[in-house]
Amino acid sequence: MQIVIQNLSYVYSPKTPFEKVALDNVSFTVNEGDTLGIVGATGSGKSTLSRHLNALIRIQSGKILLGDIDLSQKKPDLKEVRKKVGMLFQFPEYQLFADTVRKDVEFGPKNFGMNEAEAAKSAAEAMRLVGLDMGEIGEKSPFELSGGQMRRVAIAGVIASRPEVLVLDEPTAGLDPAGKREILELVTALKSSFVKTVVIISHNMDEIAEYCNRVVVLDEGKLIADTTPAILFNDSDIIDNTELDYPHTIKIKRMLAARGFVIDTPALTVKELAAGVARRLK
C-alpha cells in the first residue's frame, strides 16, 4: 500500500492569538516496502504529520491517500484506516491498561472486529514477533514486567491488528543501549511479516542512518528534504541549516576529511565507515 501526502497543511487553534502553523504544504509519498525516517527538531510538525497518517487528526487542507482510501473525504472508515496503519506512540508502555498482558494485546484486534479465536491467534503471533511468549507471560499483569518487556508488549498490542503500515514515534526513547538495539532489530525483523512499510520518527540520527532507506526532514512545518540518508548526510547542507545533528559516523568522516583523509563511503554505519577507512589505509 502506498501513502500519498499532497499539500498537507495544519494549523492549531486557528484564528486565535494561540494560532500555530504545524504543517505547511507538505507533500511526499511513502512507498510500500519503505523504512522511512521522519526527522526534525521538536515542534517541527513530525507528530502532527504522523497523527494524520491514521486519521487521529482530521485533515484541514490537502490530501492523504492510503492506497485507495482518501482520508480527506468527509467520513473515511476510521476503523479500516486505523487497522491498516498501526501507530506506536512515544513511551507506549504508558498506554497499557488491562489486568493481563493477553487482554491488553487482544484489545486492538477485538476492537477491529476479530472474534475471540482470531484475536487470540493474532495476539499470540504478535507476541512471538516481538520476542515474547504469550504462554509464559500472557496471564501476568503488564505492570509487573520490566521496562523493556513492557515496551515490547505495547508494540505487540499494535501489531496484533496486523497493520500493513507501522508508524513508530521515537520507539527507542528512554531505553538503554541494549534495549534500543533490541527494538530496532525487532522493527527490522517485522518487515518480513505482514508489516510492509515502516515509518520511524526519531531524533536519533545514528538510528535513521543505519535503519532507514529514505528520510524526510521537517523544519517549522515545511518539508525541506525528501531523500535517502546517504544523500542527506553526505551530499547536502540541509542538516547544517537545522537544529539537527549528524550521525556520529558522518561526524568522524567529516573530521577525517578535514584532515585530508577522504574516504569513499556513505559511512552510514560503523561497519561502512571502518571499511572505508580500511580501503584508504591499505
Place this chain on the structure above:
Amino acid sequence: MKDMTLGQYYPTDSFTHRMDPRAKLVLVIAFIVMVFLAESFLSYFAVIVCVVSAALVSRIPLSKMLKSIKAIIMLLIFTGILNLLFYNGETVLWSWWRIKISVEGIIFSIKMVLRLVLLVMGTTLLTYTTTPTSLTDGMESLLTPLKYIKVPVHDIAVIMSIALRFIPILSEEVDKIMMAQKARGASFDTGGLLSRAKALLPILIPLFVSAFRRADELALALDARCYNATPNRTRYKVMKFGLRDLAGAIGMAAFIVLVVALNNNFWGAYETVQSVWWLF
C-alpha cells in the same frame, strides 16, 4: 490547547490586576455580602453600578463579562421560572392548580435572577484579574491565622499550587492516551451508557498509573528541595497592601453604605442625599 494554569485569567494591565490578591479576595467577599444586603431595586441598581465600574477599572470588555453569564443561563432561566410560578404572593394575576403568578412573584424572581447574575459577574471579575497562582498565594496568606488551630495552611497551599501545575500536564496526557487507544481501534462515542463507561477504562487506568508514577517522583523532588525542613519557612514573594487596595476598600465600603441606604426606602434615601447636599 489553552493554558489552564491561567484559568479564566484575562491578561491585561489594570488597576485591579495590580491589586493585592488578598485585597481582591476580601473585596469579593464584601461584594457577596453586599449583593445579599440589597433589597430594593434601587439598591440593586447601585450594585450594578458597582460591578460595571469595577469592570471598567479592570479593563475587562463587556463581552467577556456577559460570557460568564452565558455559562449559567440555564440556571437563571430555571430560577426565574420557578420563582415566578410558585412564589406565594398576594396580588395574584393569574392562577391554575398550584401555579400562581403574582406581582410579588414577578418582582422576586427578577431580583433572584439579578442577584445570581451579579454574584457571578463579581466573582468572575476576581478570576479575570488574578492568576490562579496569586489567588493561591492570597488564600494562603489570608488563612494563615488558622495555623494556630493546627490547620496545615502551607501544605494546603502547596497542594493547590501543585494541582494547578499538573492540570495542563495531565490533560495533555489524557489527549495522548486517548489517541493511542483510538489508534488501537477504541471508540469512545458509541454504544450505550454502560459500554461507554467501560470504554473509558483504557484511558483511566493508564492515567492513574501515570499520575501515581508522577506522584512518586514529585514526592522525591519535594524531599530534594527540603520541603518541611524547618517550621521557620520564609516567603520569597511578599504581598503588600498598597494605596490601590485602600482605594478599592473605600470604594466598596461606599457602595455597601449606599446599598443599605437605598434599601430603606427611596424617599428616605432621597432625603439623606438631600440633607448631605445641603451641607455643602
Place this chain on the structure above:
Amino acid sequence: MNEEVMKARAADEVVIKADGVKYSYRSGERVSRGVEGIDLEIRRGEFVVFLGRNGSGKSTLAKLLNGFLVPDEGIVTALGLDTADEDRIYDVRSKVGMVFQNPDNQMVASVIESDVAFGPENLGVPREEIEERVTEALETVGMSEYRNGSPNKLSGGQKQRVAIASILAMRPEVIILDESTAMLDPKGRREIMETIMKLNREKGMTVILITHYMDEAIEADRIFVMDSGRVTAFGTPAEVFAATEAIAAAGLELPVAGKVSLELKKMGFDVPFAITDEDLAEGVCRS
C-alpha cells in the same frame, strides 16, 4: 578553570564516600536487589558518571548518596555527614542536590521564579537572599529571561535547566542528575550537558550524572560502570571503555569512535583505540 576551583581540587577533599554499602528493596515478602558491596569516593570538583543498563542499580546508588535511601549495611558519608543521621538529613539534601528524570514532575509552582525560590524558602533563607539566589541560579542556567513565565511553555531542555536552577538556589556543593537527560531530545541533552560542564568547569561544582548515553559519559573525569548492583569497572573514560569486555558484559556499548577503532583493529590495522571522534580522526590520520 579559576583559582578557587584549582585549590579545591588540589585539596583532594572527599565529598562523598560509600563504604561497604548494601541496599535491597522490600515490598511485602519480595526482596529485590538494589546494590551490594559498593565502595567509592568522590572528590570535590569531580565530574563523575554512573553508567549502566536499566536495573543495574545506578539510580539506587544515586539515591543512597543524598540520603533518599539509607543503606542496609555500610555507611554513606556526604560532606562529612552520615546519611543515616536523621537529624542532619536536610543538611545532606540541601548540600547534595538531586535533579530527576522527568522535568515535569519536579516543578511545584506555575511561575518559574516561584519554583526556583521553593527550596530556599523551605530552608528558611531570608527573603532578600532568596531574591539574590533566584537571580543567580537562573543566570547560571541561562534562563533569566523566562523568570516570570510559566513552565508549561518551555521545551524539555529548558524545563530541566529550571529544575537545575531550583537545586542550585539551595547552594549545594554536589549535584546529582538522575537520568536527567533520558527524556530529552538531542538539543535538550546538549543544553543540559553544556550546563553541567559550565557548573563543573567554571564553578567547581561536584557533578554526578547517571546516564546511559555514551557520548555524555566520555566527558566525565571518571566513570563508574554498574551492573547487577555492583561497580564492575571504574576509571577515566579512556580506561573504562578500553575494558571492552566489561562494557559488553554490562549491557553497554562503546561510543561510535570506539566501535570504529575496534573494527579497524579487527581488520588488522594498527589504529590506537579512541573514544572521541577527534581522537579517532587523529589516530587514523597518523597511522
